[in-house]
Amino acid sequence: MTSTSGPGHSHAPAPPHAQRARGAAAANDPFPDVEKVRPGLWSVPVPLPNNSLRYVLVYVFETDRGPYLMDAGWNTDDAFAALQSGLTEVGCDVADVQGVMVTHIHPDHYGLAGRIREASGAWISLHPADAELIHDRYDEPDDLLDRVAAALRQMGAPSEELEPLRNAAMPVRPLVDPVVPDVLLEDGAQPEVPGWDLTAIWTPGHSPGHLCFYEARNELMLSGDHVLPRITPNIPFHPQAGANPLGDYLNSLDKLEPYEVNEVLPAHEYRFDDLRTRLEELRQHHRDRFTEVIAILSEGPHTAWDIAEHMRWSRSWDDIAGFMRRAAVGETVSHLRALEIDGIVQVDDGEPSLWSLSEGTAAQRAKR
Numbered sequence: 212m213t214s215t216s217g218p219g220h221s222h223a224p225a226p227p228h229a230q231r232a233r234g235a236a237a238a239n240d241p242f243p244d245v246e247k248v249r250p251g252l253w254s255v256p257v258p259l260p261n262n263s264l265r266y267v268l269v270y271v272f273e274t275d276r277g278p279y280l281m282d283a284g285w286n287t288d289d290a291f292a293a294l295q296s297g298l299t300e301v302g303c304d305v306a307d308v309q310g311v312m313v314t315h316i317h318p319d320h321y322g323l324a325g326r327i328r329e330a331s332g333a334w335i336s337l338h339p340a341d342a343e344l345i346h347d348r349y350d351e352p353d354d355l356l357d358r359v360a361a362a363l364r365q366m367g368a369p370s371e372e373l374e375p376l377r378n379a380a381m382p383v384r385p386l387v388d389p390v391v392p393d394v395l396l397e398d399g400a401q402p403e404v405p406g407w408d409l410t411a412i413w414t415p416g417h418s419p420g421h422l423c424f425y426e427a428r429n430e431l432m433l434s435g436d437h438v439l440p441r442i443t444p445n446i447p448f449h450p451q452a453g454a455n456p457l458g459d460y461l462n463s464l465d466k467l468e469p470y471e472v473n474e475v476l477p478a479h480e481y482r483f484d485d486l487r488t489r490l491e492e493l494r495q496h497h498r499d500r501f502t503e504v505i506a507i508l509s510e511g512p513h514t515a516w517d518i519a520e521h522m523r524w525s526r527s528w529d530d531i532a533g534f535m536r537r538a539a540v541g542e543t544v545s546h547l548r549a550l551e552i553d554g555i556v557q558v559d560d561g562e563p564s565l566w567s568l569s570e571g572t573a574a575q576r577a578k579r
């Protein structure tokens with residue numbers, strides 16, 4: 212694993228075809244400037260050092276009351292300084308911020324929100340499904356970590372990897388100020404940002420309470436980590452993820468389909484215009500992954516860990532370590548759970564659990 216993939220990274224290693232299709236690695240792209248997206252709307256990159264995502268894009272909505280932000284960055288002095296200098300370039304100040312709409316609770320989006328509130332008195336918003344995870348995840352994580360370890364055992368993680376993988380996300384804890392949000396935004400809620408016509412769209416999958424926001428006046432889709440132009444967001448199976456996070460994610464892709472969109476404003480990488488093409492690429496990516504999982508299981512029952520080891524990733528399995536390895540296995544289980552719910556695969560209740568093709572699927576394949 213290279214040093215650029217720290218535990219704050221919320222995306223699994225990509226399968227090789229995803230990279231081929233999309234050209235140069237993000238690491239070679241120039242670091243973006245503060246950019247004017249529309250009159251009164253700005254994009255401010257906030258750096259994520261030692262992380263392959265490199266920066267989060269904070270969007271700044273100017274209003275006659277002061278600026279409102281979408282997402283925040285993580286809680287470091289450098290990130291706060293970068294945000295402050297970006298806001299100065301825009302012509303305002305952190306102290307003037309009125310509200311911070313956080314797309315989801317990952318540290319690179321929510322970590323710095325508390326410090327912004329402290330400096331300005333701004334409100335912070337989240338979807339309730341993410342807000343309710345804060346305490347167990349960041350304040351008192353021991354119980355959650357034990358549940359992570361139990362899940363890893365069931366997935367078939369080798370015993371010597373249990374302890375390091377259990378704790379693989381702990382280095383990001385200091386990057387989060389685990390504040391309680393002031394405003395909870397449900398699906399369809401319209402955050403109060405004067406002069407802008409914003410609607411929250413609940414898009415669970417990458418996290419249970421992930422929100423996208425549609426700005427109707429300019430036909431903009433602020434997509435958070437749900438839809439990125441090049442990276443496929445990690446859809447982890449995790450004790451806090453619900454029963455079928457990948458099923459949720461695929462439904463959440465469909466949910467964006469009806470919107471008329473001029474431009475997509477993601478939280479990482481860069482803005483792009485053809486949302487529907489990207490939605491279809493993401494669906495196709497997961498269809499390909501389903502096919503891969505089924506092919507592996509057609510050779511016989513496997514643990515989730517074995518399946519992950521046999522899948523194609525952008526680097527060899529031995530080079531995927533720590534948090535990235537946990538994300539890769541978690542992503543594999545998300546595919547397995549979605550296939551199980553569709554009746555295509557089944558799992559026993561052993562420890563570790565063995566996955567196999569369901570009888571119907573096996574019979575169908577035998578006939579071909």
Ligand SMILES: [Zn+2]
Nearest residue numbers: 221317417436
């Ligand atoms: Zn994320």
Ligand SMILES: [Zn+2]
Nearest residue numbers: 221317319436
């Ligand atoms: Zn992110």
